[in-house]
Amino acid sequence: MRRSAEISALEARLGHRFTRPELLRQALTHSSMSAPGREDNQRLEFLGDRVLGLVMSEALLAEDRKAREGQLAPRYNALVRKETCAEVARQVDVGAALKLGRSEMMSGGRRKLALLGDAMEAVIAAVYLDAGFDAAKEMILRLWGERIARVDDDARDPKTSLQEWAQARGMAPPAYVETARTGPDHAPVFTIEARLDNGATAEATAGSKRKAEQQAAAALLDKISGD
Incomplete structure (x- = not known):
């Protein structure tokens, strides 16, 4: 051919x-x-x-x-x-x-x-x-x-790591909330906020919800690790 x-x-x-x-x-x-x-x-x-x-x-x-x-x-x-x-x-x-x-x-x-x-x-x-x-x-x-x-x-997915961190401290699993969506329908951009029971939060923006959630979880892990 x-x-x-x-x-x-x-x-x-x-x-x-x-x-x-x-x-x-x-x-x-x-x-x-x-x-x-x-x-x-x-x-x-x-x-x-x-x-x-x-x-x-x-x-x-x-x-x-x-x-x-x-x-x-x-x-x-x-x-x-x-x-x-x-x-x-x-x-x-x-x-x-x-x-x-x-x-x-x-x-x-x-x-x-x-x-x-x-x-x-x-x-x-x-x-x-x-x-x-x-x-x-x-x-x-x-x-x-x-x-x-x-x-x-x-190898460690940040969402998994954040959930394990929360569970080890008796908290509920992290929540992921879509706070904004921009861009055209064929190429949306999502802003997701990761939230913990103790009030700690972190946001991230990406071209897919999954990626935004992972990045928000990673940002929140960095934030709580530095506290």
């Missing part, structure tokens, strides 16, 4: 030239663009998630040969979660090559965390089906890079 310039450019960024470029095209096709004879990337996403999980499990065991399961699990979760997959997708600009329906394109689909994370998992599956596990593993380890070595710094 003939390659487009777009596909060739993404192959260069991924570091893998496909024997069957149609696999990469499928990995980049969102369900909003599916049609008879044109498969979307959902099945590949399912497979890619499992390939990524195996590669990360092996990498973490090799990185720290003395770590216990209780230490490995949060590191693993940090490396395979949708946010991390989306970060990697942005790193190689998968969004520029996504095939989206008009509604998704108009609503900023090329920047959406979930779409980018799903597409990255589908790309992993496409490499696996095209060239086997070793090729997929090589690409994953190269693209995830230093994230594996520094995962201890990222």
Whole structure:
């Protein structure tokens, strides 16, 4: 199958030239663009998630040969979660090559965390089906890079840490309140306030509620740690 310039450019960024470029095209096709004879990337996403999980499990065991399961699990979760997959997708600009329906394109689909994370998992599956596990593993380890070595710094979700801090002091779980929403409908910006029973609060603003909540939790952790 003939390659487009777009596909060739993404192959260069991924570091893998496909024997069957149609696999990469499928990995980049969102369900909003599916049609008879044109498969979307959902099945590949399912497979890619499992390939990524195996590669990360092996990498973490090799990185720290003395770590216990209780230490490995949060590191693993940090490396395979949708946010991390989306970060990697942005790193190689998968969004520029996504095939989206008009509604998704108009609503900023090329920047959406979930779409980018799903597409990255589908790309992993496409490499696996095209060239086997070793090729997929090589690409994953190269693209995830230093994230594996520094995962201890990222493994703790700030919302989880803040909840554990509150529970250890007999408080109710933190509350997250949307205090403002700005921007157009296709690219909203949320301001979230994290609140504790003791009256401590902190705010953060981000392009998704989840990210704003995480940043607000991190800000509140910093605030209470300094008190």
